[in-house]
Amino acid sequence: MRPRDLKLPDERHPEKAHRPDNAQPKKPKWIRVRAPGGAGYQDTHKVIREHGLATVCEEAGCPNVGECWAHGHATMMIMGEICTRGCTFCNVATGKPQALDVFEPGRVADAVQKLGLNHVVITSVDRDDLEDGGAEHFAQTIRAVRHRAPETTIEVLTPDFLKCPAGALETVVAAKPDVFNHNLETVPGLYPEVRPGARYFHSLRLLQRVKEIDPAMFTKSGIMVGLGEERQAVLQVMDDLRAADVDFLTIGQYLQPTPKHHAVAEFVTPEDFAAYEKAAYGKGFLMVSATPLTRSSYHAGDDFARLRAAREARLAGV
Numbered sequence: 001m002r003p004r005d006l007k008l009p010d011e012r013h014p015e016k017a018h019r020p021d022n023a024q025p026k027k028p029k030w031i032r033v034r035a036p037g038g039a040g041y042q043d044t045h046k047v048i049r050e051h052g053l054a055t056v057c058e059e060a061g062c063p064n065v066g067e068c069w070a071h072g073h074a075t076m077m078i079m080g081e082i083c084t085r086g087c088t089f090c091n092v093a094t095g096k097p098q099a100l101d102v103f104e105p106g107r108v109a110d111a112v113q114k115l116g117l118n119h120v121v122i123t124s125v126d127r128d129d130l131e132d133g134g135a136e137h138f139a140q141t142i143r144a145v146r147h148r149a150p151e152t153t154i155e156v157l158t159p160d161f162l163k164c165p166a167g168a169l170e171t172v173v174a175a176k177p178d179v180f181n182h183n184l185e186t187v188p189g190l191y192p193e194v195r196p197g198a199r200y201f202h203s204l205r206l207l208q209r210v211k212e213i214d215p216a217m218f219t220k221s222g223i224m225v226g227l228g229e230e231r232q233a234v235l236q237v238m239d240d241l242r243a244a245d246v247d248f249l250t251i252g253q254y255l256q257p258t259p260k261h262h263a264v265a266e267f268v269t270p271e272d273f274a275a276y277e278k279a280a281y282g283k284g285f286l287m288v289s290a291t292p293l294t295r296s297s298y299h300a301g302d303d304f305a306r307l308r309a310a311r312e313a314r315l316a317g318v
Contacts, residue, residue: 004095006081009258012093015086022263024256030270030292031253044074044115051111053104054081075121075157075297076108078141079134083125085197089185089224091257092125100134105141109148119301120145121181123157126197133161135168139175146176153304155179155220157296160203169206173213179248179304180210181220183296184241187233194227194262208244218307222250222296225276228265234276238283248287248307249280252294268292286310 010017048055054077082097083090112120122141127134142154156177161168173180188200210219221241225234234251241249251273256264270292277290287307289298 004093006093009260012091013086013258013260015094016088016258016260019260021259022256022261024259025264025267027255028267031255031267047111047114048074051107051114053107053111054078073117073297073301074111074115075123075300076111076141077123077125078104078108079124079127079137081125084128085126087185087195087197088262089194089227089254089257091261097125097127097129100130100137105137105144106148108141109144112145112152113149117149117152117301119153119155119304120149121155121157121297121300122177123297124159126159128163128197131164132168132171133159133164135161135164135171138172142172142175142177153178153301155181155297155300155304157181157183160198160206162197162199162202169209170213173210173217176214177217179218179220179307180207181222181248181296182206183222183250184237186223186227187229187237189233190227190229204240204244207241207246211245218248218304218311219244219246220248220250220296221246222252222294224252224254225268226254226264226266227262235279238280238285242283242285247285247311248303249285249290250294250296250298251276251280251288251290252298253292286314 004011006012055074079100080097081093082095083092084097086094108122124134124138138156138158142156145152145154154177156172158172160182182203184200184203186194191198191200207219207221210217223234223237238249253268254264256262273290273292277288280288280290287303287310289303
């Protein structure tokens with residue numbers, strides 16, 4: 001039996017193969033980006049390949065990959081490239097993952113050092129097949145980066161650890177990332193269709209627990225818009241996140257990876273994104289990024305510096 005070819009849509013997303021096609025609307029002018037290329041992009045690509053690493057930039061089909069990689073900024077995706085979940089918005093391959101690679105944390109740390117990153121984002125697929133959901137692997141990767149690149153600040157974008165003992169989250173927090181990010185992705189009413197393997201209030205509680213374990217740790221979450229949500233539901237998500245003491249909110253436009261994925265209900269205008277940003281700051285977030293092309297790790301290093309400065313200013317009463 002030949003191995004799966006993850007470049008073929010039906011083999012990359014077997015759970016979506018028999019879904020009816022959803023028309024992919026033409027993107028408005030404010031969504032379009034340049035094709036990846038240039039020396040900086042090629043240099044980043046070479047480092048990632050030499051270290052045998054996966055990136056969410058490629059696996060999720062991020063529209064900002066050209067810009068970010070041109071500056072050497074790549075978001076590392078650990079624990080393989082096959083996810084145990086089948087979210088209808090996501091382009092990461094679904095199925096049964098391979099065993100964890102014990103040498104991966106070291107390779108991530110080497111790549112971070114070679115790329116000279118001031119700030120790195122480390123994310124992963126969901127690993128519901130592992131008892132701890134991969135929490136210890138996250139912790140080992142954080143420790144490896146700290147050892148190899150001690151000046152680099154670290155942001156983790158974790159799964160929800162839904163099927164894991166409570167200690168899984170503590171394992172990641174105890175490794176002391178600078179930012180703990182977990183995305184809610186959408187409003188609760190769309191979870192059954194968009195994020196069927198997850199639970200909105202579990203994800204919200206996860207973020208709240210991070211602050212209970214380590215009140216000084218920055219927390220972050222993000223959602224997509226254009227999936228069919230109502231504005232009031234987005235504002236309620238903001239209130240829920242502030243009640244959980246989340247510091248940083250990202251809001252970006254959902255883009256449909258293939259006709260088998262969840263349909264784009266609308267392209268939210270830049271003016272509406274600006275209104276969301278204003279509302280979020282009004283609700284007390286330290287940092288907000290809300291634009292059509294915003295993604296969790298887009299400009300994450302610059303945003304972390306601004307986030308830290310915003311906390312210092314608030315503590316100083318400025």
